[in-house]
Amino acid sequence: MPDGNDPLEPVDPGQAIAPGGGYGGGMDLAASDAQALEHPPGTGQDAGGPTGKPRSLWSDAWRDLRRNPVFIISALIILFLVFIAIWPGSITTQDPLKADLARSMDGPAPGHPFGFDSQGRDVYTRMVYGARASVTVGVCATAGVVILGSVLGGLAGFFGGWWDAILSRISDVFFGIPVILGGLVFLSVVTNSTVWPVIGFMVLLGWPQIARIARGSVITARQNDYVQAARALGAGNRRMLVRHIAPNAVAPVIVVGTIALGTYIALEATLSYLGVGLKPPTVSWGIDISDASTEIRDAPHMLLWPAGALSLTVLAFIMLGDAVRDALDPKLR
Amino acid sequence: MGRYVIRRLLQMIPVFIGSTFLIFFMVYALGDPVAALFGDRAPDPATAQRIRHDLYLDHSLGAQYLHYMKNIFVGDFGTAFNGEAVTSLMGSAFPVTIRLTIVAIIFEIIIGIALGVITGMRRGKPVDTGVLLLTLVVISVPTFVTGYVLQYVFGVRLGWTAPSVSPGAPFNELVLPGLVLALVSLAYVTRLTRTSIAENTRADYVRTAIAKGLPRRRVIVRHLLRNSLIPVVTFIGTDIGALMGGAIVTERIFNIHGVGYQLYQGILRNNAPTVVGFVTVLVLVFLLANLLVDLLYAVLDPRIRYA
Numbered sequence: 036m037p038d039g040n041d042p043l044e045p046v047d048p049g050q051a052i053a054p055g056g057g058y059g060g061g062m063d064l065a066a067s068d069a070q071a072l073e074h075p076p077g078t079g080q081d082a083g084g085p086t087g088k089p090r091s092l093w094s095d096a097w098r099d100l101r102r103n104p105v106f107i108i109s110a111l112i113i114l115f116l117v118f119i120a121i122w123p124g125s126i127t128t129q130d131p132l133k134a135d136l137a138r139s140m141d142g143p144a145p146g147h148p149f150g151f152d153s154q155g156r157d158v159y160t161r162m163v164y165g166a167r168a169s170v171t172v173g174v175c176a177t178a179g180v181v182i183l184g185s186v187l188g189g190l191a192g193f194f195g196g197w198w199d200a201i202l203s204r205i206s207d208v209f210f211g212i213p214v215i216l217g218g219l220v221f222l223s224v225v226t227n228s229t230v231w232p233v234i235g236f237m238v239l240l241g242w243p244q245i246a247r248i249a250r251g252s253v254i255t256a257r258q259n260d261y262v263q264a265a266r267a268l269g270a271g272n273r274r275m276l277v278r279h280i281a282p283n284a285v286a287p288v289i290v291v292g293t294i295a296l297g298t299y300i301a302l303e304a305t306l307s308y309l310g311v312g313l314k315p316p317t318v319s320w321g322i323d324i325s326d327a328s329t330e331i332r333d334a335p336h337m338l339l340w341p342a343g344a345l346s347l348t349v350l351a352f353i354m355l356g357d358a359v360r361d362a363l364d365p366k367l368r
Numbered sequence: 369m370g371r372y373v374i375r376r377l378l379q380m381i382p383v384f385i386g387s388t389f390l391i392f393f394m395v396y397a398l399g400d401p402v403a404a405l406f407g408d409r410a411p412d413p414a415t416a417q418r419i420r421h422d423l424y425l426d427h428s429l430g431a432q433y434l435h436y437m438k439n440i441f442v443g444d445f446g447t448a449f450n451g452e453a454v455t456s457l458m459g460s461a462f463p464v465t466i467r468l469t470i471v472a473i474i475f476e477i478i479i480g481i482a483l484g485v486i487t488g489m490r491r492g493k494p495v496d497t498g499v500l501l502l503t504l505v506v507i508s509v510p511t512f513v514t515g516y517v518l519q520y521v522f523g524v525r526l527g528w529t530a531p532s533v534s535p536g537a538p539f540n541e542l543v544l545p546g547l548v549l550a551l552v553s554l555a556y557v558t559r560l561t562r563t564s565i566a567e568n569t570r571a572d573y574v575r576t577a578i579a580k581g582l583p584r585r586r587v588i589v590r591h592l593l594r595n596s597l598i599p600v601v602t603f604i605g606t607d608i609g610a611l612m613g614g615a616i617v618t619e620r621i622f623n624i625h626g627v628g629y630q631l632y633q634g635i636l637r638n639n640a641p642t643v644v645g646f647v648t649v650l651v652l653v654f655l656l657a658n659l660l661v662d663l664l665y666a667v668l669d670p671r672i673r674y675a
Contacts, residue, residue, distance in 0.1 A: 204379070208386035211651045213613020219635045220394045220643060301510045305617060308512050309632070328516050332524065342513040350508035357504065 092286070096362035106358035112351040120170040123163045131156065131164040131318045142336065149340045152323065153330055158337060162344050164318040169348055171230050172237070172313075173300040179238035180299075181292045184245025189284065191246070192253030193276055199250070206243030214240055215305060222311040233312050237299050248291050252284040259283070286363040293356030297349040304345050320345040376662065380655050387651045388644070392433050395640045396425070403638075440648065446641035448634075454645040457630055462649070465626035467539060468618070469611045471546025472553070476604060480554045481597070484561020485588070488596075491566050500562075503555035511614075515548045515621040532623040542624075549618040553607050560603055564596040571595070598668050605661030609654025 100106045119126060135155035142150045149158040191199040217240055225232040256262065262279050270279075306312030307321025308328075315322060320341040327337035402416050402425065411419075420426045424435050439446065445454035483503075487496040506514075522544055523531030533541045568574060569592065577587045616628035623629075627646055634642035 204382055205386070207383040208390065211383055211387035211609075211654050212390065212647070213610055213650060213654070215616055216613040216631065216647060216650065217391075219616070219632070220391060220647070223635050223638075224394065297508065301508070304510055305512060308510075309616070309620075310636075324513065328512070331516055331520055335520075338513075338516065342509075342517075346505075346509040346513065349510070350504060353504055353508055 092282075092363065096359070099362040100358060103358050103362070105354050106362075109351045109354040109358065112347065113355065116166050116170055116348055116351070119163055120167040123167060127157075127160045127163045129157050129160040131161045132316055133157070150334075150336050152337050153326060153334070158323075158340050161318055161323055162320070162340050165320040165323065165341060165344065166348070168230060168313055168317055168319040169300045169303060169345070172233055172303040173296045173352070175230070175234045176237035176241065176299045177292055177296040179234065180241040180245050180295065181288060183238060184242040185249040185285070185288050187242065188246030188249030189253045189276070189281070192250035192284075193257060193272070193280065202246065202250075206246050209240055209243045212240065214302065215309070218302070218306045219309060219311055222306060228314040228317060230313060230317070233303055233306065237302065241295065241299070244295065245288060245291060248287050249284065252287045253280055256280045256284040290356050290360040290363065293359055294353050297352030297356070300352070301345070301349045373659075373663070376659050380659065384651065384655060388437075388648050389433055391647045391651075392436065392644055393429065395638075395643050396432060397429055400638070436644070440645075445645035445648075448639055448642045454641050457642060458646065458649065461625065461627045461630045461646075464624060465612055465615055465619070465628065468542050468546055468549060468615055468624065468626060469608060471539065471542045472550035472611050473604065473608065475547055475550040476554050476557050476607070480557030481561050481600065483558040484600070485565055485593070487558070488562040488565025489569065489588075491562075496562075499558065503558050506551050506555040511548060511552060511617050512621065514551055515545075515618060518544060518548055519621060535625055545618050545622040545624060548621070549611060549615055553603075553611065557600060557603060561596065561600050564599055565592060568592055568596045594668060598665065601664055601668060602661050605657050605664070606654075608657040609650065612653060613650050 133156060135151070137155060139151060139153050139155045141147075141155075144150070147157050147159065149162065152158055152161065187202055191202040218236055221236050221239075222232060257275075257280055262275060265275050265279050303312055304319070304321030304324065307314075307319045308325040310325070312321055313319040323341040324338055324345070327334070327341070331338050402419050402423070403411060406416075417426075424432055427435070436446070443455065445458070448454055448457060483499055487499045490496050519531055522528045529544045530541055533545060573595075574587060574592055577591045582591075612627060614628075615624075615626060616632050618624070619626050619628035620632060627650070630642060631646050633639070634646065
């Protein structure tokens with residue numbers, strides 16, 4: 036933070052990355068890291084290691100990921116984004132809200148590499164500050180969706196019966212509402228202009244997606260022989276879920292969660308573009324693109340820079356999810 | 369099969385009630401339709417009271433919802449605040465959006481499945497990597513960005529199509545908007561088909577078919593595609609509802625007077641009858657599309673038998 040009167044007051048940088056630790060689908064990735072660390076790469080890395088201990092899916096996946104250029108590039112982009120979301124002042128010294136109408140829609144000038152928008156604000160600075168809203172919405176919405184969805188869906192898949200039936204019908208209800216439409220209706224009545232209504236809406240409509248996937252993969256996992264064996268040995272529900280089913284069912288959730296993080300960022304921009312998502316003075320790429328869209332014939336640079344930043348961010352998360360999926364899906368090896 | 373259809377139709381009832389009530393609740397309870405009628409001015413309390421009574425808004429929310437649903441079943445979706453019947457708005461808006469959705473679905477099926485088959489059969493080759501990267505880029509660029517850029521390039525710069533669509537919205541003007549609407553789903557269809565094909569090429573039945581000496585074409589079309597397309601069909605089916613609801617952005621960019629346009633106007637002005645009516649119909653379309661997809665399962669996959 037450069038000083039006390041930060042223009043982006045509503046977004047607390049501490050909260051911004053808290054739930055996911057800065058990672059897509061944070062909770063589960065953190066869990067997978069922890070598991071990978073039980074077998075530190077240093078000991079088990081070469082040909083199964085001296086102890087001959089079998090490598091887990093996670094340490095296998097981690098070995099693959101570290102060698103995958105797509106993963107490294109997308110992870111670096113994401114780390115950089117998280118960094119500027121927390122400390123935007125570190126790569127720009129200007130104020131994203133300072134407007135100089137005399138320079139409206141001007142092209143690049145010394146100190147202003149990307150030119151000015153229609154209100155004469157520096158496009159580069161606004162691009163940098165826009166990362167915060169996007170990363171906050173993406174990370175918090177994904178954390179909420181993954182936690183709620185995997186708990187509800189996982190329990191439905193494990194226990195089945197009436198709980199499963201009720202949950203499936205409830206998730207059908209939320210599935211029945213098209214996302215953008217629901218966003219317009221729900222958010223147009225909200226007057227609060229922080230990121231929280233947007234995040235809350237995404238969690239509300241997003242959890243059935245993860246719940247379905249968690250349910251499906253738990254059902255698949257619980258039919259496996261080793262789960263039946265554990266049951267025959269007298270393992271309780273809790274032990275079977277935690278020790279046997281969850282580690283084998285969590286992979287699809289992580290993959291979909293990471294990719295969903297990218298799509299939530301795009302959704303936030305779309306809602307802001309339609310005028311119901313984030314609202315000024317919050318700096319958001321979606322708002323800037325919406326402002327620029329009417330001037331695209333005269334000043335395409337106004338649209339292209341925030342649009343490029345938005346697309347690159349979404350791309351980074353989707354590529355990360357893709358790389359993680361390839362690493363976690365042994366069927367495709 | 370018949371019993372299954374009936375059971376599914378019965379299951380749809382609570383979902384339909386749930387979704388419509390949720391929307392009804394958001395529009396009527398969170399917003400204030402009567403205040404919206406007066407714009408920025410505060411309404412005269414007596415007049416507001418009168419309007420509330422006329423619009424059945426002075427009852428409890430549950431009673432309002434029942435009243436609304438009762439009217440819907442006799443085809444009365446109420447009147448928009450400009451005096452036009454909501455059904456007449458629907459009559460002009462839905463054909464336009466249905467045409468737009470058809471164009472988008474055709475793009476998805478033809479380009480998406482073709483690309484998916486090509487890349488799935490050549491996993492790891494340069495074509496595969498190239499197309500895969502392209503789908504990632506397409507998924508990452510939000511619709512409103514591709515929409516404006518394509519409109520600018522093809523409509524304004526090159527002049528190949530009209531930049532905005534005329535009120536009649538004939539098919540030939542909807543090609544570019546349809547492509548914009550389809551792009552993201554198209555990329556998903558490509559990836560889904562690719563994954564599915566790649567998984568199934570190693571299946572025993574494919575090896576058997578090849579070993580039997582069947583021509584490659586027959587193996588792909590009759591054996592491989594038939595099994596691989598099951599998840600793709602599900603996706604496209606559920607996408608119909610999403611496309612019709614998500615057309616708001618595309619319709620706004622190209623100035624198409626379809627469902628999205630009417631809904632956007634309705635939501636901005638808090639025009640409750642329009643919003644609830646349109647969303648109700650969209651939810652119904654979505655549910656029926658899902659049912660249709662499940663029935664198609666049985667046709668595509670003989671292993672699935674509905675009792």
